[in-house]
Amino acid sequence: DAKTTQPTSMDCAEGRAANLPCNHSTISGNEYVYWYRQIHSQGPQYIIHGLKNNETNEMASLIITEDRKSSTLILPHATLRDTAVYYCIASTQGGSEKLVFGKGTKLTVNP
């Protein structure tokens, strides 16, 4: 799996957009960018994933650069419940492909 690097922590005001960056400069052509988040003392939750194109779902948007070396997860209107550790992972989509977590970004949404 390609190694990813993320800032250790970020802060965001409630109601504003939270933009979480991720560098994955060694990502291979068949690896997707996955985002998960972990709220304190819970299991991680899948957010979104993408290969080349930008993606959007009910939770977030994912912007992937054209060279695929970095991406940004966007939470358009952050709420206090979005406070969590966000993990960016590069992985293939094979059913037995293991997910290896980095240190992630601790996002704190402030009132």
Next chain:
Amino acid sequence: GAVVSQHPSRVICKSGTSVKIECRSLDFQATTMFWYRQFPKQSLMLMATSNEGSKATYEQGVEKDKFLINHASLTLSTLTVTSAHPEDSSFYICSARDNGRIGYTFGSGTRLTVV
């Protein structure tokens, strides 16, 4: 859909005893499940890959005789921490993938405290 149930959520055991943690996929079949361990303020560390009907694959540095994994059916994997010691106290999390869905689903975790 794609729910993974983990039990128990919390367990306290005495040093030297064994503890079993169950991970069930409730609405899908999982030929592969994964077990992670997480210490306070740290990221998830993959311990092993559990394969239905065959031996688990352990990550480097994880003792297979201490962390016994059994994946006897397509919906159940168990992790047994044998001869537990205080340093085994941690948050253990399992995950599985429904091949019809995107991403992996994680259990809610088990907080193990060894006293």
